[in-house]
Amino acid sequence: MAYQVLALKYRPQTFDEVVGQSHVTTTLSNAISQDRVAHAMLFTGPRGTGKTTIARILAKAMNCKKGSSPLPCNTCKICRDIIEGHCADVFEIDGASNNSVDQIRDLRENVIYMPSSAKYKIYIIDEVHMLSTAAFNALLKTLEEPPDHVMFIFATTEVHKIPATILSRCQRHDLGRISLALISNHLQHLCEKEGFSVETQSLDLISQEADGSIRDALSLLDRVLSSADTREIKHKRILDGLGILDHETLHDISSAIFKKNGARLIEIIEKVNAAGIDLKKYYSDLILHFRNLNIIKICGKDSPVANITDSEKEKIFQAVSMFSSGFINTLLQVLLTEESIVKYSSHTKTAIEMVLLKLLQINSGAQINQIIDKLDILANKIDSKLSYGRQNLEPVKKKDSKSPPANYSTDIQAVREPDTASGYNTGQDALRINKNIPDEKTWNNFLKKIEQKLPFMFALLSKGFIKEKDNGEIIVDLKNCSSFDKKRLESKKPELQKLCKEFLGKKLIFNIVSEKNKFAKNENEKNEKKARQAAFNHPLVVEAQKMFNGRIINY
Structure with a gap:
């Protein structure tokens, strides 16, 4: 047969x-x-x-x-x-x-x-x-x-x-696609049936070359067994018989890149070319190798995503442990970007050397991390010195220190951070200065009191916020307030003052203003100032000042 x-x-x-x-x-x-x-x-x-x-x-x-x-x-x-x-x-x-x-x-x-x-x-x-x-x-x-x-x-x-x-x-x-482990185990089983002894790393290499195809793996194994002159086949014989290089050269290239050794990179490419290996196929294998580096760095050495042996996963894990995932990913990105140059170049060897030397110019993630660590240490030292200086700083004494007036009251509590989620602003900066202003909790309770008796007033005041204060007055700034709303507020102003007196125990004046009216007032003042300045600069006024040798003292 x-x-x-x-x-x-x-x-x-x-x-x-x-x-x-x-x-x-x-x-x-x-x-x-x-x-x-x-x-x-x-x-x-x-x-x-x-x-x-x-x-x-x-x-x-x-x-x-x-x-x-x-x-x-x-x-x-x-x-x-x-x-x-x-x-x-x-x-x-x-x-x-x-x-x-x-x-x-x-x-x-x-x-x-x-x-x-x-x-x-x-x-x-x-x-x-x-x-x-x-x-x-x-x-x-x-x-x-x-x-x-x-x-x-x-x-x-x-x-x-x-x-x-x-x-x-x-x-x-x-x-x-069939996993590397399943293909390797199947090849081992067939080798035993055929009476051949093949090293595990050789079967793993054949399985990787098959790329998930068990028929391709069997074809490669058939080629290896046919070329053998003994029943025990060494790994070197398989590499020579298949015309491929050991994956160790891929690790040598990645190691040379990590160590910034350009001379070593050129030596490896020369060795690959001298062995008669298809450089374009080797460049494709190099991309897959860096893809495995990237996967192991991101997913860990136990990830099944990388279709390689456990021993190679451990080796890759040790190699990339000192570098950031961003650095490895950048190397892979450059290899993919320059693939078209290698593919269509008439000088494939030179193109590959150029791409690999370009990878040496990329800063490693480990260096960046070291810089960040040094900056953190420096920032901590500066902060500690500033803290020490503030502790030893003596307070400045005021020359004309006056005691507070007799009618000064400290009954109102200090105000906390404003609650922006409540729908209004209580004027954080203003409340820090004048302790006569009620705190946030007191102000909220006061608004609830208004809600019970004057719902319409509550709705309008909730939209506003305490913008400024002076002499015990609370100025509630209402943006986009209509004239109708303003009139209603003005009409209820006495009642609001009464509620404020009953609830807060102090006489606080509500000066309700409209942002629109305030803006108009400022505009009027600006226009008036411009008109006066224009009058002062009128030629007749200037000539009169020169004639009488005088100056304007009232206007």
Whole structure:
């Protein structure tokens, strides 16, 4: 028998053997057990994640001679024919080469015929997004209402290219990328079956290169095993066989950037170029490396977001612990910004060197943090000296100190901070100076007293605030107060004074002013002053002053 590559030799034959897609296989198994399998299914996901494999297992499960079961026997004639790919009732169609409307019309004409030996006639169309628009339109009616003996299974890597009319007629299942740990464990299991001994770090490296595709991982492993001359394969042999560099060089680059060592950066790039590595691919790996640095710095070394081994997570965590996340993020941002220059440059090596040397000009977050710490220490020292100076400062004695008048009263408490949420302002600055003004609590209680007897007055006074004071007067400033409101307040002024006397025990005068009237008064004063100044500067007045050698003493 001809040699089979690992991807075909160890292709899963049951749902339980599928790696990393339990959310899909469990759903399909339950649907088969409950006889709730849809007549049209769509499997979508990255390459090499098991779309076509699951489609074949589903075809076996539905057509197995031992009855529809989530676990096909894989021994009956139908199962064996499907595994070998020549079952007369299971059609695997390549959507890329069978994408015309005429071929879909032929398919539509053939679906009416009953299966020859199996229970269902199943059409598996791979890369279905490659069908033309006319082909999709020709398939719509048949896809929506197929015969009872027909099933359609579609597989695609680009689901966004499929028309919405097709998507709405299919039961969709999304397959995700397979984690590094699952791929590495699967490769270890296959190596043991094949009788090879491969180091764990080598399998991890292959898994990282596969980028979540188990088929790509198997292809790389097949290449490694084929090039081996012994059953024990060293890590260096795998690096040479795959034509890739160890990820240690990526750590060397990040370390040189952190240490501001430009010479070391140029040496590493020269080494990579001499090894015949694709520099553009290496630059892409460098971006992913700094992405992992950024993820570990932000999320921690236990985060599953970074698809790398635990040992590498620990190594990265130690490397970035001395730097801020902003610094790492800035490095990654520069690498992404300059990617187009590297991609389209005819001098790729020089372009990469230029980008890496540019990274050396970025100040690290650790330096910024040190500056901030030093500023905090300096600020604390200055503050302590100022506090010491204030403590030793002697108060200035007034020459003409006068005792307070006999009628001076200190009955009113000191006023606290004004309550801006209460709807009015009690004039914080004014109340600090004159202790005759009632405190905030007393003023609020006074307003409540007014609310009980004069609700209209309460509504107006609540909108105002104590703006200034002089000689025991409380001036309530009312902005946007109408003339009608002002008249009402003026009419109730005696009653307000009486309530104030009863409640506060002091004779406080309410001088209710309007901001609008006050502004008008100021304008009048300004206009009058301008008119007088113009009169003083009149030529006749000036000439009279010169003639009589006089000056204006009254005006």
